[in-house]
Amino acid sequence: MNSIQNIQTPKETISLKKPILEIKDLKKSFGNNHVLNGFNLQLFEGENLVIMGKSGSGKSVMIKCLVGLMQPDSGSISVMGKDINTLNRNDLDELRTEIGFLFQGSALYDSMTVRENLEFPLRRHKHKFGDLTDTTELVIEALESVGLVDAIDLMPVELSGGMQRRVALARTLILKPKIILYDEPTSGLDPITAKEIIELMRRVQRQYKTSSLIITHDVDCARVVSERMILLVDGINYAEGIFEALRASKDEKIKAFFK
Numbered sequence: 001m002n003s004i005q006n007i008q009t010p011k012e013t014i015s016l017k018k019p020i021l022e023i024k025d026l027k028k029s030f031g032n033n034h035v036l037n038g039f040n041l042q043l044f045e046g047e048n049l050v051i052m053g054k055s056g057s058g059k060s061v062m063i064k065c066l067v068g069l070m071q072p073d074s075g076s077i078s079v080m081g082k083d084i085n086t087l088n089r090n091d092l093d094e095l096r097t098e099i100g101f102l103f104q105g106s107a108l109y110d111s112m113t114v115r116e117n118l119e120f121p122l123r124r125h126k127h128k129f130g131d132l133t134d135t136t137e138l139v140i141e142a143l144e145s146v147g148l149v150d151a152i153d154l155m156p157v158e159l160s161g162g163m164q165r166r167v168a169l170a171r172t173l174i175l176k177p178k179i180i181l182y183d184e185p186t187s188g189l190d191p192i193t194a195k196e197i198i199e200l201m202r203r204v205q206r207q208y209k210t211s212s213l214i215i216t217h218d219v220d221c222a223r224v225v226s227e228r229m230i231l232l233v234d235g236i237n238y239a240e241g242i243f244e245a246l247r248a249s250k251d252e253k254i255k256a257f258f259k
């Protein structure tokens with residue numbers, strides 16, 4: 001098995017902050033297909049951490065384990081200091097409101113207006129926000145942060161692909177998550193719209209002080225949004241470090257990510 005290559009990890013950042021999310025020695029196999037072979041990850045407060053791995057390397061499996069949709073064979077996952085395997089259903093549900101998701105398929109509800117799409121998670125998570133009678137202020141605040149207040153009464157079909165993704169991000173932000181998981185946030189978007197989403201991700205990090213885990217194949221996205229990166233190869237974090245240092249590596253497996 002390959003050893004982890006620590007390439008100029010910004011140590012001063014790490015020593016000052018504590019991990020808000022930590023994965024230790026995660027293993028998952030499907031029969032003889034050993035997908036995760038002891039994957040480790042620490043996401044620090046306020047950090048944007050990018051994970052790159054080629055197709056089939058186990059990124060989705062890792063995310064599914066992280067959100068409790070899949071049971072790992074071994075290893076531990078803790079979120080905000082809580083081991084997710086030891087939580088009961090209610091505690092897990094509560095913890096999930098601290099985690100926002102922006103997945104490729106995080107489609108909006110077609111039959112609802114933008115406002116209704118944003119109200120939906122508020123009503124689902126009453127325990128966090130109480131029984132809100134007027135959600136307008138929260139909806140407008142979330143739409144402002146993605147620059148789409150004017151779209152409040154539109155239907156999803158009236159929005160471009162990039163606008164839909166921004167509304168999906170607003171729907172995530174309305175719950176004020178501490179952590180956001182982005183799965184291929186720029187896939188399927190043209191370069192200009194992708195750039196807008198990338199800039200928005202940075203703005204969100206500053207405004208909401210979120211910590212983000214970003215899974216992407218998009219080298220440009222990784223360069224702009226990441227403070228730190230992990231390259232997932234052979235089921236382990238093969239290399240970790242800042243973008244420029246990884247890009248300068250002479251290691252063939254690392255170079256392959258930047259071609």
Ligand SMILES: Nc1ncnc2c1ncn2[C@@H]1O[C@H](COP(=O)(O)OP(=O)(O)OP(=O)(O)O)[C@@H](O)[C@H]1O
Nearest residue numbers: 029030033035053054055056057058059060061062
């Ligand atoms: N439920 C499952 N049953 C059996 N094998 C699975 C299951 N889920 C994932 N796998 C296998 O695990 C491996 C990793 O899959 P995964 O979807 O995590 O890859 P990925 O890195 O997300 O790929 P992509 O970038 O293409 O989305 C693949 O070989 C896949 O076939």
